[in-house]
Amino acid sequence: MSLVIETDNLTKTFDSRIAVNRLSLQVQAGDVFGFLGQNGAGKSTTIRLLLGLVKPSSGRVSLLGHNLPQHREQALRKVGAIVEAPAFYENLTGLENLKIFSSLTGTVRPPRYREVLRWVHLSGRENDKVRVYSHGMRQRLGLAQALLPQPALLILDEPTDGLDPQGIREIRQLLVELAHQQGLTILLSSHLLHEVERICNRIAIIDQGRLLYQGTVQSLLEHDVQFRIRTDRIEQAFQFLARDLKLPVFRNGKEHLYLKLPEADIAAVNHSLVSQGFQVYEISRHASSLEDIYFRLTT
Ligand SMILES: Nc1ncnc2c1ncn2[C@@H]1O[C@H](COP(=O)(O)OP(=O)(O)O)[C@@H](O)[C@H]1O
Ligand SMILES: [Mg+2]
Structure with a gap:
């Protein structure tokens, strides 16, 4: 069984506060993995640790078989992520934003833009300025950005936060499509249970940085x-x-x-x-x- 994300007793303290407490997660290839916890539970901190954006106080992270921080570059090469609400150039179009982004991160063949725009259902709107995009469209453009480098793993921190019900449904459907059609492994965090329940095959529930449950939704219910x-x-x-x-x-x-x-x-x-x-x-x-x-x- 290949683990796409593996953490071993991952711990992060800020001063004396423990934000992430001996967390051991296992995300398998093909999982749509829901990372659940109330506000302040430690989700964003964990995601920052996964992406090597903050340094663990102790414990280990491995992505796609590569250990952080030693092999950060290999580990992240096939990872797309949205950590905070993505920032765009408002006066440029969606397509122009994607091009600028990819010029910073590596080479992208031009057909790839059309492809990711189609996946996130923005085809036909790529030449509109981002200024006129709805919040949901911005989230989808962020997703397009994350998908550009052909990731095998997507890590999304509260991808539906602040969206209206319609926008939430769009993102939800999109993630299911990406997982099923593109074979992506997805980890998404949320504080909304009913949201992850619909789309995730496996979940982890954390509280005050500690793991309370990890496994399928099904076995949690059967239990x-x-x-x-x-x-x-x-x-x-x-x-x-x-x-x-x-x-x-x-x-x-x-x-x-x-x-x-x-x-x-x-x-x-x-x-x-x-x-x-x-x-x-x-x-x-x-x-x-x-x-x-x-x-x-x-x-
Ligand atoms: N940079 C930081 N400095 C100090 N405390 C932090 C910092 N980042 C997060 N925390 C604290 O860590 C805990 C977990 O926060 P966070 O990971 O953002 O939770 P969540 O994303 O689940 O809402 C909170 O108590 C928060 O105040
Ligand atoms: Mg958070």
Whole structure:
């Protein structure tokens, strides 16, 4: 398995404040990887560390198999990034901005401009001055810029921040297209859970610089399945399950009991309840929403 991004106990402190705390991330080739955390969690600092823009206090970063900082140039050769809102020459066109940018970063064959402009859905607008671009168009031009050097990896810090719902949807669709059609690996940070949930196959959740979860969205949800039970004499049923059977049972309101058990064990619980004379009206699978889990993890 090839890792496109690997960090090992990556740590960054500013004075006495720990912004990134022993963070070990693994991003695989082809991942659309969501890097989630509330404001101040350490996302931007981590991304700056990944790009070699700040120096780690300790720990290691490797991109596409090259270690930073020793091999920064090779490591970043196939990486496109947007770290802050990209700055453009307002009185030049989108295309002129791309040309200036590429003259700074390396040679680009002219057909490449058309290609990246098409990918970001700016074809037909490339000769308009950036001054008249919407915020969403600017973000897409930034993306075009990041795509110019044919990166294998895109690193985007809050790419939809400040966009309206339409702009958010455009960027989201675009990133999915890039991942699927161009085979790019993408890491994007966000503080919005529902945003990464839609497009990312794997996520990491950080809080105060520490990793709380890393893996698929699916397994995070599966990890948090509970069974909801409704019986008569709910109080006695609760006592029976908690005291006699010593099961992890919770009450939520007066109506339901919740049990956190593997599915294989739930039939036996049902049997025990029935044997004790309880009327079992309902046993249902009850998955927490990702939102619930996220807030439980980060608050
Ligand atoms: N250059 C810096 N100097 C001092 N503290 C910083 C600096 N950059 C970030 N921090 C602090 O590090 C923490 C993480 O910030 P940041 O990485 O920007 O979080 P996020 O991008 O998740 O909102 C915050 O407490 C922030 O104040
Ligand atoms: Mg940030």
